[in-house]
Amino acid sequence: MCADTPETAVDYRDTVFLPETEFPMRAGLPMREPEWLARWEKIGIYDRLRAKNADGARTPFTLHDGPPYANGHLHIGHALNKTIKDFIVRAHQMMGHDSRYVPGWDCHGLPIEWKIEEQYRAKGLDKDAVDTVAFRQECRKFAEGWVDIQREEFKRLGVTGNWADPYLTMNYHAEAVIAEEFMKFLMNGALYQGSKPVMWSPVEKTALAEAEVEYHDHTSHTIWVRFKPVSGLDGASVVIWTTTPWTIPQNRAVAYNPAIAYGLYRVDALEEKSTATEGEMLVLADALAQSVMTAAKVAGFTRVRDVAADEFDGLILRHPYAGVEGANGEWDFDVPMLPGDHVTDDAGTGFVHTAPSHGDDDYQLGVKFGLPMTYNVEPDGSYRADLPLFGGEAIILPDGKEGPANVSNIKQLAWAGALLAKGKMRHSYPHSWRSKAPLIYRNTPQWFAAIDVDLADDMNDYGTTIRQRALTSIEDLVKFTPAKGQNRLHSMIETRPDWVLSRQRAWGVPLTCFTKRGAKPTDADFLLRDPQVNARIVAEFEEHGADVWYTEGFKERVLGNLVNAEDYEQVFDVLDVWFDSGSTHAFVLRDRPDGTKDGIADVYLEGTDQHRGWFHSSLLQACATKGRAPYRNVVTHGFTLDEKGMKMSKSLGNTVAPQEVIDEYGADILRLWVAQSDYTVDLRIGAKILKGTADSYRRLRNTLRFMLGALAGFEEAERVAPADMPELEQWVLHRLAQLDTQVREGYAAFDFQGVFQSLFNFCTVDLSAFYFDIRKDALYCDAPDSLTRRATRTVMDLLFHRLTTWFAPILCFTMEDVWLSRFPGEDSSVHLQDFPATPEGWLNADLAAKWDGIRRARRAVTAALEIQRSEKVIGASLEAAPVVHIDDGALLAVLKSVPFADLCITSDLQLTADPAPNEAFRLPEASGIAVVFERAMGEKCARCWKILPDVGSHKHPCTCARCNAALG
Template identity: 45%
Template sequence: MTDAPTPAPARDYRDTVFLPKTDFPMKAGLAAKEPAILERWAKLGLYDRLREQRLGRERFILHDGPPYANGDIHMGHAMNKVLKDIIVRSQSLMGKDAPYVPGWDCHGLPIEWKVEEAYRAKKLNKDDVPVDQFRAECRAYAEKWVDVQKAEFERLGVMGDWADPYLTMKYEAEAAIVGELLKFAESGQLYRGAKPVMWSPVEKTALAEAEVEYEDIVSTQIDVAFEIVEAPNAPELVGAHAVIWTTTPWTIPVNQALSYGPDIEYVLVADGDHRLLIADALIDSFFARTLPSRHPGGSRDPLIHDGDLGKVGPGVRRGDGEEGGTAILWRGKGSDLADATARHPMHALGGFFAKPRPFLPGSFVTTDAGTGLVHMSPDHGEDDFELCKQYGIDPVFAVDGAGMYRADWAWLGGQGSVINKKFVSAEGPICTDLREAGALLAASDDFKHSYPHSWRSKAKVIFRATPQWFIPMDRSETESPSRLREGLGEGLSNDASLSGTSPPPTPPASGRGADNGATLREIALDAIAATTWIPARAENRITSMVQGRPDWVISRQRAWGVPIALFVDRATGQYLNDPAVNARIVAAFREHGADAWYADGHQALLGPDYDLADYEVVKDILDVWFDSGCTHVFTVEARYGEGTRANLYLEGSDQHRGWFQSSLLESCGTRGRAPYDAVLTHGFALDGQGRKMSKSLGNVVDPLKIIGESGADILRMWVASTDYFDDVKIGKEVLATASDAYRKLRNTFRYMLGALDGFEESERVAVADMPELERYVLHRLDMIDTELRQAAEGYEFNRYTRLLTDFANEDLSAFFFDIRKDSLYCDAPGDIKRRSYRTVLDVLFHALVRYAAPVLCFTAEEVWQARFPSDEGSVHYLEWPLLPTVEVDGAKWHEIRALRERVTEAIEPLRREKTVRSSLEAEVGVPSMPLDAAGLTEAFIVAKVTEGDLSVTRTAFHKCGRCWRHLPEVQTDGELCNRCESVVGDA
């Protein structure tokens, strides 16, 4: 018996298959590659070349809000700057001239505080250092951090004019800032007055609302009795005690009045030796709060309420002469307290404390809490100040800048600080003295509430009336202020520059700011309505803030900033309003910076018409928010022409009370309009669990660490993928999702680069000659293009990125590329189907690399250079793709894709059972035939398609040894199908 002959081994046809070829790596290695790309851009002068290329085009200006030049960037910075860069690059892609000038806030408390910290570490006092030396150290500190942050922002891929950013401490900027201040002064929109402002005793300066954060604390609450000495409308109240409740015991030494609600019902309650005047609605809560203090260890009868006079009252029993009994002795309206007076618990000290305290009607008095009577300290409350001012009661300035009672104050003079918990506690000196005077009804250190703190020092702030400079919200430019020092009174009489009450001169109409008698508030509200707010709900937020905001406090009692360069007449209290003097001030600032104000040249600034001896030189500096509010002047208008305003401002939601508002008010006050056309607000970056990042929680996500490990494009992918109009999360899981989306998009580009290897224009096929699948994909691309452009124009990059990645993953990788890989690998190079596919791939490549460039700025450059290497070229020079408009039956292709999904699902069980190893081994029946059988076989990547009920069986066809398709012409596995035989033979 002879052995059977050994069959010849099947031929390996792999060398005849046209596999994609590319050197573009699957592994990104962004952390290593991106710095080299940045160096190339710098060498190329990418930003400047773009300005040259776009010269004369429609301009799009995103005006950068200035971060403080203080410390390394954090995730909020990174999110903000990346989003700005994506928008600027997308506008450039759409063919516009989109410059981006980054900037920094260089003045102000954050920088000054850091320099002071260095002094304190050396046990030095900042006040002992010459002001010019201290300011020079602040400038050097700011310069250092500008350079650090500049490099960090550039590493994020942010493209801009890094060679010439705007800095608020540049001389031309300081000159512009003081020039804007003087415009307000010339138009009468400036006054000095004493009003309660938020004051930091630690930093010894006024603070803006935007410099304050609120934290929960526990305070001391006290109930204090003021003896009524006069009550013309209710004589029964004389000798009784009006009870007030407060959580700021330190304001009692500055009390000047009591306030009542005219329509509130009050009752006089007898309780032992006390007759107490309290709002009827608050009797129950008052007794519940105070009985333990007034009757320690004792008990009272259960609280019973009977509203009739003479009957049993809340928490008491009928008097009837019974010892310890309590009764309602009087009932009346708050209006009955008109013209009544009480005496201060410390009246025995004489002087200020001996003056009677009038009862004043207050619309703000409610029965929500307390006693229904409110003690008034015009030094330390806005309502207090406004009400007392109506009745001629001025602040007394008893609490100094460090939170101490001034040394000559009769009660607790030289003591404090008023934010010290021990000082104001139930056992502290204030409560001890009130207790000894028999006026303290109750005191407890247990009141929980939210309280303002300085965001820099983290210390509690107080409301404190001090002489400050204000821009009025409700005074028109054509209206002469009643007096320069509105609200200044007792306590400042020793200061000649603040003692008078003469009004400032009424300036001539300047044409700036308010028009037709409109106030700054009215102009600002109109400007808000004329601005586009993104998201739309932001308009309500800033509208309510501007509607309710007080006058703008623009002065600070610090050294590092732009000085309020005004001269105040010592005799009249009026600030000098001379355009020639103002022009000399601006010129001096332009030449020497704001330091010119601290030199010995004030007489030269005044000129020959004025004697310096007659004038006070104002020493306050401007609020840093005024500085940043002027950036549109020395950045947008200075670079692009007077009257130019930004197309877009973009910052976090906290800037509705910060930069958005200060810019708005500055521009409305000097130009009568907003400095922007649109404002976009984004949320805050939170940790992966949705918590605010803090060092104490150990949950800070460092953008520099992410860049160093994964690359900036991963961070950029995350920013673009978030719903950034609200707060967003970032952590390992979130970044892993961004990394996965990035990897899929990168692999799409890698596939296209390989599939387009060697593509030449001679291969290109006209759209009309393409197979229907190619025309359908071009149709889909055209549809996506429209949506992408709409998303970019609406700054919806979450939608933009999702559209791009979904198209790449679902329309291309999972559908088009999957179907056409057979043609790419196995058709002859000159086959029209393969040429059509490669033509469409070329169109797709040019479109997708452009779409990706604003978001993945580094990767898009890498992809572009991989296909079109050039020392001079860049993907970022390109503009939005021009695509062919292709009409196809979209409904038909929707049905084809739906059928394809059903077929794939039906094949999967047979694959798991190993009945078939791939879809190429399956024959399927489908309920409808939107394409002919050959077209559906190709689309479904199966052996055969017939019409009928949905079904899947293993095919009997044999497998081609080259393309692996199962076809009827293949007689045995391994032989070639007709197509492959032709291609191999031709080769």
């Protein structure tokens, strides 16, 4: 008998092999992560990874960085984007590639120029009065400052890359290549100057690309206007409806659709304050007549007759301002009615007021029928000064608010008797993403890239036009993640107009071309196309940067003895900043030693908005200059939302700043949030979500900490060959072989959520709750030379090398901590490792099927014991010796072939085929298995705590046979 009193009890605690590790339970990430960053920089880890490919044996893998703007602190969207990129780069490196990442910045363009202008306005200075080169230098200095700030913020996230030598679109070589790429458009016939309506910002006085436009709710004036025929239609007025009264002075036609049913309507009765006239005749689409009469406060009306579409053919209307006092004949011209498929009877009147200078549909109709363009609106959004009635009036004021132009037109239409009705409506309207001010469509001479012109080059494998090459690339050459991105980009390219390349700004790469004085844009010699001139421009930019374009004597110097400089005018518009970033494949992928041999990236990854941004512009630019897309994979992620699914905004106070998360939790928690989320849709983040992420992290950290402790002092001499291991260890190896495939395929498919969930479930369910739980007894209490203990530690070692490397791309700081806890050293790092090769021979489907049955039976036993524990019948499962009734003879044989009591962590256990009593415990999902609780018989071993009959009958007091032997 074993006495259980303090006086006689034997203490065997020092003889048990408890886990030993200095790996802390609390991570302390906010404080410790900067230490690892400094360490990585000290040992030059990025360069050392490149050196691993000194023999060229590793397959290159390049993720090309979409450049953020260098103009402010990072937001959570930046953190999401760069973290996903880091997962990709690190994972492909550890899968055996030479995985290169060159971070970059967009440095030109309106966002930075606007910041400098804001500084000028605050000082009461006029930007236009400053020397262009001096202004550009201020923009450059501003961008340089933010590049340095953002670089440190990105590095703090744990993002690996060539931070010492990033690419900047404002570097001299970059500016030279951007100019060179633009001049390829000049030489291959894609470039032309045209006058057509473009999205225009009156506040910023420049054209904007679609990617620079965002849509917000906006309240617009609505007007219904009478256009009277010169003759015909029984004198009835044709009624148009528009939300842009300011465009009425630019009207040149009224469009109709022959497929719409029209009628002639008579006004019979009026409500109070109606602007209609009793008895007047109006022509309207039948489907819209009631809504028009309601807007005009008409109490009663009669449909007089059908109006056939052929009555509109050749019909001439009078402009509402024709003959108006003070108009000075400005609008005394014919207004034709023209057929147009774009006209619908969904809203309005069934007729469309057509101003070719202020809308794409209007412009296309104007081109088709030869309508004249107007130039009534100045760059600042005001009417030209000499426009009768409205000269100098603003459509949009410098502060972005509405000017008087709309109201003035409404009043003038009313005075002229043309206003049938007016109102207001709230709708989605384009705004500048920078100034947040409303935009207008404005006709202005701009430079365009024609996307449907056959190009004068020999890169015709995928088509002869930019559009053909782009669509073929999307269809045949590029893989999209998620797959729906393919259709989205395809539909955009399929329907997009020509690319507006020019901006009326100062900070950017100029359109490096010259036009012949006196020539028209349609003339063959309008543009100077001279390879020698182009080469001189590139050489000047390489040496001095794009600022040199604005210096005195530049034109004379580059035209020199080639042509008469006096015969040509220098273009001073700057390129759309999307052309800059769209050209990065040339000066990063093609030109850098760490680029790619063919100038094509393995991956472009950005947010879903970049289907109309960087993916789009890069595709168009590369298709014009290299004949195909510059990427093989396009991966997109969603936007970041708060916990309620609301868009983040400073005004709502629901923003989550990356630095705040890092300060509280550490960057690894932010990285883990990304890995746990489905990045292909919009992602939510907030305090509760981050707390849940931190809880998952703690569970994982505890698993790794236990593994480290169990491996203390492990030596190669202990290693057991897989074939000699117990079945449980062989089952763990089988799971590792399965995971090896899942992890590699997941990382290759950019499925980080899938990778993490597979690994996390393995660690928490298969390891912590099953394997580790079972093998604690052998680890702690078996003799050091025990096969089971040696096999367990061998498996632990194999687990360690795989889990640390598999998790390293995601939890880059924590896995370094785990690795260095076991393998310290000045040059040691988990990030210098590859994923270990996992033998295919570890896979054992038969063994896995066998252990699925064992685990099912075990769950029934542990569930039965948990009831006894919750009812305080027992304190621990070792106090039990249950009887387990098994209906299935094959399963019974399987359970008898393994130490099932040890697997269930009981001191003893009986297996029987006898029918189970009714009161036996049964688990619904484990049919055919019933458990009857019985207490373990015997004494409690003072060393392993098992209750066994032989305890107290051995040399060492109060021990069982196994512990007695271990003590020697």
